[in-house]
Amino acid sequence: MRLEKRWTLKSADEQYTQQLSEQLRIHPALCRLLAVRGIADFESAKAFFRPKLSHLHDPFLMKGMKRAVERITEAIEWHERIMVYGDYDVDGTTAVSVVYSFLKKFYDGDLAYYIPHRYREGYGVSKAGIDHAHANGYTVLITLDCGIKSAELIGYAQSLGIDVIVCDHHMPDNNPPVAYAILNPKQVDCKYPYKELSGCGIGFKLIQALAMHWKKDLEEAYYFLDLVATSIAADIVPLDGENRVLAYYGLKKVNEDPSLGIKTLKELAGVTRTLCVSDLVFVIGPRVNAAGRMDDARKAVDLFIEPDPEKIIALADALQSDNYDRKEIDKTITQEALALLQGDIAGIGKKATVLYQSHWHKGVVGIVASRLIDHYYRPTIVLTLSNDKVTGSARSVSGFNIYDAIHECRDLLENYGGHFYAAGMTLKPEQVQAFTAKFEEVVSRTITPDMLIPEIEIDAEINFADIKPAFYNIIKQFEPFGPTNLRPVFLTRNVRDWRGYSRIVKEQHLKFVVHQNERDVVDGIGFGLADKYELVANEPFDILYTVEENEHNGATRLQIKVVDVKRTGTI
């Protein structure tokens, strides 16, 4: 079943579009794309199209940076024991790898890293971790991608004589920890000009500051940009501002001179093409994450900090096999979940999905929740049993704040946390039924009907005649694509099949050969669009697509990747 989608045109400042057209003298649709991305004039367009490492902000603009750098420098001078502590996901493990490896280059004293176990210790700073640091004489603890919400535990560490440097990008609440230093641009009194760094991005700013303070070549820090780019992709942070520069140079490193860990993962995955942001999300990310989901995330860090190529191959193999297990489990649970939903007659018309099975694997419930939304487009929670507690993950649909909805059910929960689009919770098994009913009640009361229809956002309307190499060459310069800078989606109205050439391929897909005004024939592919064949073959329609380059027999040519079609006159 394919869900009908609503089409909306992204808003753009008309004055920006106008000004850019005059200054850049490129196609007005391209100026609109820039305006949609908040770019107003020639100078900002130039910075966007030509990212430079010199555009990176001064790390010392970040509150706490000077104090953090001085404390680490002192720790090295006095040969103190330093521990780098991070979360078990891609962002956390890359952050730990970057900061640990950088320090290792300049410090031959005691340096260790610590990743909490996903199931035994859970997310964030753990008491077991602090006790371990204290028992072994560590006096400086650098937390990465976590810490800002662990006021109590960080207070405990400080009371044991450990100086804690928190590097986190999560939103601080009104009970921030009293740490030795806190690096987090989302603190209200932090003047740092860019707020959307990943956790590993904050770790990068720390090593950039250390390199500056120690008068080292900045290349020593830039060396780690492949891991920083991986964290940006996997943590789904915006791809604008400083993240765009980091991702741009990080991808360059991934493709031209990757660290051995990334290179080996890429080879094992059998990928030979030039990697883009979505490859970091779908090829590298899952393999790094699989370690923590299936077993122990320390394998991921070891892969990135290990100098011995043979050991790297063994570690990458282990991640590859964890990822294989993860995929199998993910597939089985998704099938079971879909079968439950299909069999649930009483569930028809519900505004939310809540599913619970005690035997489901805790490591994949979030992934499964996302997959269910592709079939049943509504806020979704998938629950399982772990250590006598019910625990689960929530994923939302565009525009609906799932964290707020869960917060409204707090009297039935033991614990919960998260963001607008994703959250997690634990509850007692006997509360599952009440929670399911309450969540449905809250969602049906607060969600608007249009939020339950998947949306496709359009960047600009163009004619087929506009699709030319010069036009495409500029689109290419919008890369890397990612959140806030997605591959542009174009609308062309009133097109028709060309001489009956459009056809269904492999039962599910639709091969398009279409024209506008009896000329400008364009071809392309629409994955999963076979059910639109009757419309496409017989009637005029409006079409949404991205423009792609296709290599065939050594020649490259442009074609379109069709996202959706609707009968002309219906939008």
Ligand SMILES: [Mn+2]
């Ligand atoms: Mn993170």
